[in-house]
Amino acid sequence: MTPARTAPPAVRLRDASIGYGDVPILAHVDLTVRAGEAVAILGSNGSGKTTLARGLLGLAQVLGGEVELLGAPVGRLRERGRVGYVPQRHTVSGAVPATVREVVAVGRLARLGLLRRLGAADRTAVGKAVAAVGLADRMEEPVASLSGGQQRRVLVARALAAQPELLIMDEPTAGVDAASQDALAGVLAHVSATGTTLLVVTHETGPLSEVLTRAVVVDHGRISYDGPLAGAGPADGAGQHDHCGPPEEPAGRYRLDQPTVTTRPAGGR
Amino acid sequence: MEILEYGFMQRALLASLMVGLVAPAVGIFLVQRRLSLLGDGLGHVALTGVAIGVLTSTAPVGAALVAAVLGAVLIELIRARGRTSGDVALAVLFYGGIAGGVVLLSLAPRGQATNLEAYLFGAITTTGTGDLAVFAAIALTVLAVVGLLGQRLYAVSDDEEYARAVGLPVLALNIVLAALVAATVVLSMRVVGLLLISALMIVPSAIAQLLARSFRQALYLACAIGLVVSVSGTTASYYTGTPSGGTIVLLAIALFLVASAGAALRDATARRRHRRRGEVHAAHPHEHGDGCGHRPVPHEDHVDYDHDGHLHAPHLTGAGVHYDEHGAQVTPTAPAAKGGAA
Numbered sequence: 001m002t003p004a005r006t007a008p009p010a011v012r013l014r015d016a017s018i019g020y021g022d023v024p025i026l027a028h029v030d031l032t033v034r035a036g037e038a039v040a041i042l043g044s045n046g047s048g049k050t051t052l053a054r055g056l057l058g059l060a061q062v063l064g065g066e067v068e069l070l071g072a073p074v075g076r077l078r079e080r081g082r083v084g085y086v087p088q089r090h091t092v093s094g095a096v097p098a099t100v101r102e103v104v105a106v107g108r109l110a111r112l113g114l115l116r117r118l119g120a121a122d123r124t125a126v127g128k129a130v131a132a133v134g135l136a137d138r139m140e141e142p143v144a145s146l147s148g149g150q151q152r153r154v155l156v157a158r159a160l161a162a163q164p165e166l167l168i169m170d171e172p173t174a175g176v177d178a179a180s181q182d183a184l185a186g187v188l189a190h191v192s193a194t195g196t197t198l199l200v201v202t203h204e205t206g207p208l209s210e211v212l213t214r215a216v217v218v219d220h221g222r223i224s225y226d227g228p229l230a231g232a233g234p235a236d237g238a239g240q241h242d243h244c245g246p247p248e249e250p251a252g253r254y255r256l257d258q259p260t261v262t263t264r265p266a267g268g269r
Numbered sequence: 270m271e272i273l274e275y276g277f278m279q280r281a282l283l284a285s286l287m288v289g290l291v292a293p294a295v296g297i298f299l300v301q302r303r304l305s306l307l308g309d310g311l312g313h314v315a316l317t318g319v320a321i322g323v324l325t326s327t328a329p330v331g332a333a334l335v336a337a338v339l340g341a342v343l344i345e346l347i348r349a350r351g352r353t354s355g356d357v358a359l360a361v362l363f364y365g366g367i368a369g370g371v372v373l374l375s376l377a378p379r380g381q382a383t384n385l386e387a388y389l390f391g392a393i394t395t396t397g398t399g400d401l402a403v404f405a406a407i408a409l410t411v412l413a414v415v416g417l418l419g420q421r422l423y424a425v426s427d428d429e430e431y432a433r434a435v436g437l438p439v440l441a442l443n444i445v446l447a448a449l450v451a452a453t454v455v456l457s458m459r460v461v462g463l464l465l466i467s468a469l470m471i472v473p474s475a476i477a478q479l480l481a482r483s484f485r486q487a488l489y490l491a492c493a494i495g496l497v498v499s500v501s502g503t504t505a506s507y508y509t510g511t512p513s514g515g516t517i518v519l520l521a522i523a524l525f526l527v528a529s530a531g532a533a534l535r536d537a538t539a540r541r542r543h544r545r546r547g548e549v550h551a552a553h554p555h556e557h558g559d560g561c562g563h564r565p566v567p568h569e570d571h572v573d574y575d576h577d578g579h580l581h582a583p584h585l586t587g588a589g590v591h592y593d594e595h596g597a598q599v600t601p602t603a604p605a606a607k608g609g610a611a
Contacts, residue, residue, distance in 0.1 A: 080436025084435075094428070097478065099482065101483075106427065109437060110436050110437055114421070114438065141482070
């Protein structure tokens with residue numbers, strides 16, 4: 001799991017242009033992320049930071065230059081299961097109920113080829129991933145019964161179940177309550193410590209600042225800053241800050257860490 | 270039982286048994302991905318296949334199977350290519366299927382099985398022994414594929430983008446699912462008819478979705494419900510003299526309405542209990558927090574407050590913080606043992 005010193009870069013973009021159809025969103029970008037790094041991809045809405053992540057995942061097209069993932073060109077990486085992905089979605093959305101176990105087990109499938117069934121090792125990995133996000137006692141519950149922040153953690157567990165070498169997350173803290181953000185920071189610290197490369201797309205790092213060490217700021221389809229996360233503060237604040245609306249409210253119970261609350265009796269659900 | 274003395278009813282019941290079991294096993298994936306009407310479209314396309322089969326005097330079932338599977342593959346390729354033009358392309362394909370079927374059937378020489386109504390609404394009592402063998406083969410194939418690939422089909426139906434990102438063969442799995450739907454359409458054609466085919470795939474799954482806690486549970490439940498409504502609908506149609514397809518579907522919809530009402534009642538009861546608990550706190554309002562004088566009790570992912578023997582649980586709502594009653598008994602345990610990291 002821990003990458004050898006000779007491990008190829010987790011991500012390498014050389015003069016890369018990425019976009020949809022034939023419209024480039026990112027143009028002529030150079031970026032190298034070494035194995036084991038914990039990187040924040042920062043930028044405002046529409047800057048191209050999400051497109052960068054989607055290009056790595058094969059969800060956006062490489063229109064020029066080179067994009068390499070774990071040493072292989074992005075389209076030709078055979079074992080895509082080595083790359084974990086946590087989408088921006090807030091909740092698990094299938095129409096039919098599914099338990100936490102069922103959703104997280106999907107994370108293992110990518111490693112199994114087309115026909116192999118989940119074995120004992122896979123079940124262990126699923127259990128570990130769910131325990132890592134603190135939902136071990138919710139394993140057999142329908143995901144829809146969990147709060148918004150908890151559902152988000154289920155999606156994190158799904159990615160962790162694959163034991164990825166590179167974990168790409170899209171806005172993992174957006175619309176998530178403070179307690180879940182702290183919990184996520186703890187999980188990522190652990191994942192990073194085992195040698196997994198982290199690539200977190202976000203417009204504010206929040207509690208994740210303790211885990212992420214390097215910042216890459218994307219602005220108008222180009223990289224405008226690349227260096228220590230601490231140095232990205234001013235750039236992040238100057239005109240880059242662009243909240244897209246009020247944070248979504250947690251769907252279920254709320255853990256009160258701060259005692260400063262006002263009581264509104266019978267204030268509806 | 271009198272009904273079992275007739276060969277044609279024995280075959281009808283066997284056919285409805287297979288259809289009832291297989292249709293929901295495929296339909297649940299369509300419900301999951303909110304593509305409930307895909308089965309309808311494939312039914313339309315299958316009609317052209319039936320007509321070609323009748324015209325060329327070969328087995329209509331075989332021709333329908335080929336046409337429906339080809340149509341299904343075409344639909345998936347169109348869906349994969351683009352979104353906006355795809356919608357119209359699919360509509361044209363569906364209309365073309367039924368129009369082509371109607372016109373081709375009208376061209377067939379007299380004396381052939383050109384009864385359009387039998388294909389559109391089902392004619393279960395005309396099921397022959399040869400048909401049963403074909404149906405059994407289709408049913409076993411569909412169930413085997415669902416058994417083998419069910420988990421992958423679930424993954425793709427649940428979150429297609431994620432499946433694509435982690436390298437599952439999304440297009441191939443979508444084509445497999447569409448082909449399964451096509452095969453099921455042809456299998457169910459005789460029992461419920463091409464126009465009602467979707468109902469038998471979708472309605473049992475919709476009922477199961479209301480009641481189940483896990484996907485696996487939903488799948489088994491949907492198959493069980495499909496089996497029951499299909500066999501009992503066919504039986505009922507024998508005594509009432511009504512068409513089997515319509516009878517089965519009405520029975521399924523009645524069950525769906527009962528289940529919906531039950532689920533709504535369950536939710537309303539939960540809401541009422543929630544309000545009642547809220548009112549207990551409203552009777553003695555107080556802001557809970559650190560050092561408020563009430564002992565904090567960790568409870569799952571939040572903290573309750575021990576208020577004169579009952580637990581007040583705060584949660585955030587649009588109108589601010591709202592307190593629930595979480596049980597009237599407080600066990601005198603140290604407030605650290607329970608509750609995970611939230």
